[in-house]
Amino acid sequence: MADIQSSAPETNSRRPARRAVRIDMTPMVDLAFLLLTFFVLTAELSKDKTMEVTFPKKADNTMLVNEGGALTLIPDGSGKNIFWYRGKFEVNMHLSSVTVSKDQLNTVLAESKKEAEAKGEKLFVIIKPSEKAKYGTVIDVIDALRLQELNSYAITTISPIETATLLKNGGN
Amino acid sequence: MPKIKVAKSSPSLDMTPMVDLAFLLVTFFMLTATMRAPEPVLVDTPSSISETELPDNTMLVTIDTAGRVFFNVDGKDVREKMLMRMMNKFPEVKFTQKQIDRFKLMKSFGVPFEQLPAYIDADEVERKKIDTQTKGIPIDTVDNKDQLSFWINFGRVEAFIWNKDQVDNKGAKDKPMRFAIKCDGKAQYRKVDAIIELFKKQDIFRFNLITDLEGAAQ
Structure with a gap:
């Protein structure tokens, strides 16, 4: 040896x-x-490893200028469903849901991005975790945004009316 | 059958x-190794594609699945001065010099300020026991029991003074304090939001969310 x-x-x-x-x-x-x-x-x-995120100064949407064209994502408490809508919120509107599995969410993001770009705008994404949403799901959503190179996003608090609409659409 | 002859030269190489x-x-890894701080709670951070590494000089708030809050600030001097300020704020809690010295070397803790002296004195086994039973650092904004905000405030002020001193007098590189949040993936986002709101009140909007590298956890 x-x-x-x-x-x-x-x-x-x-x-x-x-x-x-x-x-x-x-x-x-x-x-x-x-x-x-x-x-x-x-x-x-x-x-x-870390992920750098900047949060908006105010919890309400007043600072979000182009809310009209924004995409809102609402991760719910199930840990896999993400409800979403484009543009302004309306009471009792229908919220479609996608699962967090990367492909489905990616499709929605990619399509919305394309639509916005066709109009010459930059897509703004608002993440509004529901009352019961898990932290891990929110991170998954941010991850998906980064994959699509959507860099303008904000995390804000969900309003009671939106929560009610979310519940009606089967989320929690 | 004839026996097979084995060469008898020794197989030494x-x-x-x-x-x-x-x-x-060994030497290389020993010198580059920075000891991982023992964590008071086990936190399973969510995985992400982000590969940015956590910078030095951070203030870390850890949140476990039950929503309990733990707090840590890097730097011995900063910790000492921060504790001094806390002692001024809550004069009813008394610390000995020995306890202050031990606090400087500690890492994350998650007990209310009144229990901190006892926690510092505890040995490893007792600390583990306290860690499992504690309710974490109080964040109730009702009746001014929100101790976390005081820790954050004093910690960042002292870190700012320390950093300025390093840059002005010792020619060190400017390293502003970063604010990291380490939260369990299964914890409710509401809990994280509550902490972020506390930071926002002090005009801190930028955070480092600690994650696992995608694939590393599986």
Whole structure:
């Protein structure tokens, strides 16, 4: 195994030749690899990834200029359904829902983006998590937006009227 | 049948280069490693495609599935000064010098200010017990019990002073404090929203939401 071989030069011919000194390095090497594994793994695990999000100053929509063309996404408490509508909110309007599975949501986003671009506008997305929405679902939605390179989005609070409409449409 | 003759030369091979390399790597990883802070609660962050790494000098608010809030600020000096300000604000809670010194080296904590001295004194086993029983840092805005806002306020003020001092007097790079939120994917968004509202009241609008790299968690 791992040995150091050191042979002394045979200068003195009267004495018997010295035997090569051999040190067994195996335990040291074992330890070295143990440490190596430990540090490699801890280094890998200690990286926290983050997502930078800026929140709007006011919770209401007054600052959203082009609400008319905006796409509103309402993640609900089921953890997979996302209700959405384009443009202005109307009481008792129909909300369509898509599942969070990337393809369905992506289709809606891609279509809305195309429509907005055809009009020469930039699509603005408003995320209004419902009362029971899970944090993970909201992150999924932001992720989908980033995939579509939709960089103008805002997370705001859902209003009671919207909650009522959401409940009527089968969300929670 | 004739016996197969096995060559009798010893199968020793020179492992020196490999060992050299192993130690080189050990040294490298040891020096670059920054110890991961022990977390008071286990939080399963949602996965995302974001690959941005969390910068240094952060204020971290951790929210677990039950909505309990834990708080952490980087930097020993900042922590000490922040605690001093808290002690001025709540003079009824007394700290010894030893407790202040220990607080400087601590990480996330999630107890009301009144219980903090006891939490600092606790050993690892006791702390774990407290962590499982605690209700987290109070965020109730009713009857002025919203301690988290005070922590945030004092923490950012001290971090700002510290950063300015580093830049002006020590020629360090400007590292403004970042505000990170680490929340369990199964926690209700409402809970996160409540925390964000507290930050917003102090004119903080930009956050680093901590996520797992997509695919890494599976």
